[in-house]
Amino acid sequence: MSQTPAITKDDFVKFREFFYRKTGIHFDDSKRYFVDKRLIERIEATDAGSFRNYFVSLRFQTSGDELQSLVNAMTVNETYFFREEYQLKCLVTDMLDEVTRRKRDSSPIRIWSMPSSSGEEPYSIALYLLEYWKGIYEWDVELIASDIDTNILERARRGLYSPRSVHNLPAKLLEKYFNRQKTGDYQLIDDIRQSVEFSRVNLMNASDVKAYKGFDIIFCRNLLIYFDDLSRRQAADTFFDALNPGGMICLGHSESMSRISSLFQVRKFPEAIVYQKPLEAR
Structure with a gap:
């Protein structure tokens, strides 16, 4: 032995x-x-x-x-649908209104979920847009979801979830967007799964992130708590470069961009605090 x-x-x-x-x-x-x-x-x-x-x-x-x-x-992947829902409410009540007012052309609204983990966050964004944002019928939206873990990305693409992962969802949304499996798990319908593009990205690798530009909104929740100060600043620089002028980023409830970088402006909406790339920045 x-x-x-x-x-x-x-x-x-x-x-x-x-x-x-x-x-x-x-x-x-x-x-x-x-x-x-x-x-x-x-x-x-x-x-x-x-x-x-x-x-x-x-x-x-x-x-x-x-x-x-x-x-x-x-890497640790702990998440569930509609986690920190107040930010999703802020997305549809305030953030997207600002984004669409600034759009000068018909280019799509681009949202990046990083890290995506097993998909609950980007799929939650998709569901929230469909259910609670009237602009979804007027604007094209690109949902990009990235993670460093290739196994978790495969799980995300399958869109199969335990009852615990969906426990925050209203029953009507479970019935509308999921198929109950014999095992008791829930699988997202194809239309929702196909609405999100998943990709592997190491946030610390310059060659990985160089193509990630032109985003209007970024969700990066509960990742920076695993970084030290230097890595946090590097991540903040990456997100700053990835955002369009006026673009916004949502962090986890225990994270603060103000303690990491001076590049962003603090925006206090009724539902949530988010961090914005100044309009004059390039």
């Missing part, structure tokens, strides 16, 4: 620094048990035998396949 690989404190620190450079995600000492457990799982899955062997292979692997598998194992 093979012995479980050991992860020393030095191994943990070495790995933590490597993972931070690759993803911007910082694991403090309180996450040691979680990190060790996931590392051991990957060491055993790859038959590396030891942390040293695994780490050397990870650093010098040209394909990046194992790094992606590791990222998938290390």
Whole structure:
């Protein structure tokens, strides 16, 4: 019977620094048990035998396949439909009105959900637009949803959810937009699933984000809490560049762009506080 690989404190620190450079995600000492457990799982899955062997292979692997598998194992995906609903209300009552007033042409409204996790957030945006925004019949909307985790993106594309994930949804929306499965789960109808374009993006990788421009609204909720100050500032710069002048970004309830970057203006709407790229910015 093979012995479980050991992860020393030095191994943990070495790995933590490597993972931070690759993803911007910082694991403090309180996450040691979680990190060790996931590392051991990957060491055993790859038959590396030891942390040293695994780490050397990870650093010098040209394909990046194992790094992606590791990222998938290390990222936490906890979400549900209509989470922090007050921001969705703000979207349809205030934010989109501003966006449409500024539009000088017939270009679509572009919304980016990053990270998308298993799809509850971007699909919630789609449902909210259909149910509560009259402008949906006048404007084309592009919904882009991105995440660093390829496994979670595949789950998102399937659109299959447990009762817990949909517990906040009104019964009429469950009946209208989901098909109940024999397992008790709920699957979104095809029209909603096809309304969202999913893509893999590492926010810390310049080549990944360079094509993500021209957005009117960004939802980035509960991601920056996993970053340190430097990574947060880098993320803020990326989002600033991705937004159109006057575009807005929604963060999680415990996050504040004002403590990260001076590039954005604070907008206090009745339903929510959001952060705006100044109209004169380019």
